[in-house]
Amino acid sequence: MKPLYSVAQIRAVEQLVAATLEPGALMQRAGQAAANGVLALLAGQANRSVLLLAGPGNNGGDALEAAANLAGAGAGIDVAVIYLAGSALASAETAQALGRAHDAQVRFLDALPDSAPALVVDGLFGIGLARALDGAARVMVEALNALGWPVLALDVPSGLDADTGAIVGPDGVALRAGRTLAFIGNKIGLHTFEGRDVAGEVEVASLAIDAHYFPPASAELNQAALFANQLKPRANNSHKGSFGDVAIVGGARGMAGAAMLTARAALYSGAGRVLVAALDPGPAFDSVQPEIMFRDGATYPLGVGTLVMGPGMGGSALAMDMLARALPGAAALVLDADALNLIGASVDLQKRLGARTAPTILTPHPLEAARLLGISSLEVQRDRLAAARAIANRFNAIVVLKGSGSVIAAPGGAAVINTSGNPGLASAGTGDVLAGICGSLLAQGWPAREAALGAVWIHGTAADRLVSQGIGPIGLCASELPQAVRAVLNELVYGTAKNG
Numbered sequence: 001m002k003p004l005y006s007v008a009q010i011r012a013v014e015q016l017v018a019a020t021l022e023p024g025a026l027m028q029r030a031g032q033a034a035a036n037g038v039l040a041l042l043a044g045q046a047n048r049s050v051l052l053l054a055g056p057g058n059n060g061g062d063a064l065e066a067a068a069n070l071a072g073a074g075a076g077i078d079v080a081v082i083y084l085a086g087s088a089l090a091s092a093e094t095a096q097a098l099g100r101a102h103d104a105q106v107r108f109l110d111a112l113p114d115s116a117p118a119l120v121v122d123g124l125f126g127i128g129l130a131r132a133l134d135g136a137a138r139v140m141v142e143a144l145n146a147l148g149w150p151v152l153a154l155d156v157p158s159g160l161d162a163d164t165g166a167i168v169g170p171d172g173v174a175l176r177a178g179r180t181l182a183f184i185g186n187k188i189g190l191h192t193f194e195g196r197d198v199a200g201e202v203e204v205a206s207l208a209i210d211a212h213y214f215p216p217a218s219a220e221l222n223q224a225a226l227f228a229n230q231l232k233p234r235a236n237n238s239h240k241g242s243f244g245d246v247a248i249v250g251g252a253r254g255m256a257g258a259a260m261l262t263a264r265a266a267l268y269s270g271a272g273r274v275l276v277a278a279l280d281p282g283p284a285f286d287s288v289q290p291e292i293m294f295r296d297g298a299t300y301p302l303g304v305g306t307l308v309m310g311p312g313m314g315g316s317a318l319a320m321d322m323l324a325r326a327l328p329g330a331a332a333l334v335l336d337a338d339a340l341n342l343i344g345a346s347v348d349l350q351k352r353l354g355a356r357t358a359p360t361i362l363t364p365h366p367l368e369a370a371r372l373l374g375i376s377s378l379e380v381q382r383d384r385l386a387a388a389r390a391i392a393n394r395f396n397a398i399v400v401l402k403g404s405g406s407v408i409a410a411p412g413g414a415a416v417i418n419t420s421g422n423p424g425l426a427s428a429g430t431g432d433v434l435a436g437i438c439g440s441l442l443a444q445g446w447p448a449r450e451a452a453l454g455a456v457w458i459h460g461t462a463a464d465r466l467v468s469q470g471i472g473p474i475g476l477c478a479s480e481l482p483q484a485v486r487a488v489l490n491e492l493v494y495g496t497a498k499n500g
């Protein structure tokens, strides 16, 4: 498990542990871990100057401890500190760390130096950030963001809400770090919404705290281990009926492409047979992917198999009627795009959705999630985990809240944050592809939660693979994803790249 903790949980662990140690011991461990991290990043670099920013609280104390350690490390490092003490009295630990930094002959500066240090260490604010950055801290953060000097954030990048990944506002700023060294445990906000961009690569320094001090995690990071029990090699004695039927209910006039992308994704991720149940007369077949069959949506049986409803479905009376018929049925459902908007606008459809017993996956983006919850998309983004959990609980379904650090939530609250994927996925049609993978895995017998976890991970990893081959992120097309999805899935099952 790759656990994620809330700030309240980290504080509780810290209190328990601190009571068993000498005062300041945890800060000294944090400072040592930070210094070790800096030394590793500086290895082999000619530029040996490090600028540490220390704020008024214990995050600043960590930076001062790190400064003292670096100055005393005998590694030829020029250590400078900017200490923004604020008006409140520093904690005893931070005051002690300040004394150690002075004793170690660290240079204290009033302003940013003229030339770039090898590394900036951000110890301005951590989990104690209580409001938007202002004054000197804000000026410094804006200047550093403009300069683009490499930054290692201690615990949390200054300005970021460690619980939600939102930049603390209103009108807030956060220091963009290339790396973050999180103390005690990994934090939710480093991995979703603005968190991924602001925190960069995240490492955890547990400060030698024993596992038994930790409560059950609030959430966890997605990884293949979470759906590995579904990754089964295929028997030689299998046939197309062994891997399920997926029908894409969509393709209203002018939107046939969305249903086609979903269908191709379902096919390339291994469904036995893939059909498009089209709402309006459209193409009779897909000339690129002739395996896909086309049916008249109005007469398509909606009670069996796996249905992906929504991509290019539109908001017609027929779309509404098909949803109303499918929701009480026994078919496994993936509901996306227009299906979610129709449900968001209809109390009747919401009731039918909540009463379902067959497997159901909802794949809203933040605006669709907002419509389902009757709130604004800004409110969804301000606490993505809470929003995903609320939808999962209200509609008794597995939810994939899309966006940077997609959140997968199940009824009852278990939440997982995805780590794969890149900005190449911020383009039209990639959501249709994701819905197709979800449907395909459901049709192959995966339980809904594993199907959602697997689909999101594979979809993001496929995009990452394309980018590593020079295909995107700029201009990555949704239609390029299915083949990469196939390669990733086969690699997961058989251990080597195939069909790529």
Ligand SMILES: NC(=O)C1=CN([C@@H]2O[C@H](COP(=O)(O)OP(=O)(O)OC[C@H]3O[C@@H](n4cnc5c(N)ncnc54)[C@H](O)[C@@H]3O)[C@@H](O)[C@H]2O)[C@@H](O)CC1
Binding pocket: 010, 011, 014, 015, 026, 027, 030, 055, 056, 057, 058, 059, 060, 061, 062, 086, 088, 124, 125, 126, 127, 128, 129, 130, 131, 132, 133, 134, 137, 154, 155, 156, 183, 184
């Ligand atoms: N509590 C723990 O679990 C441990 C904490 N450590 C470090 O201490 C940090 C938490 O320390 P603190 O609770 O002192 O919190 P911070 O150091 O994050 O900052 C809180 C201080 O900043 C002030 N403040 C908050 N927002 C402000 C703003 N926008 N502008 C100006 N001042 C603002 C507060 O009044 C307070 O004085 C952790 O992130 C971590 O780096 C480590 O030393 C190890 C143990």
Ligand SMILES: [K+]
Binding pocket: 059, 122, 123, 124, 125, 126, 153, 154, 155, 156, 157, 158
């Ligand atoms: K920080």
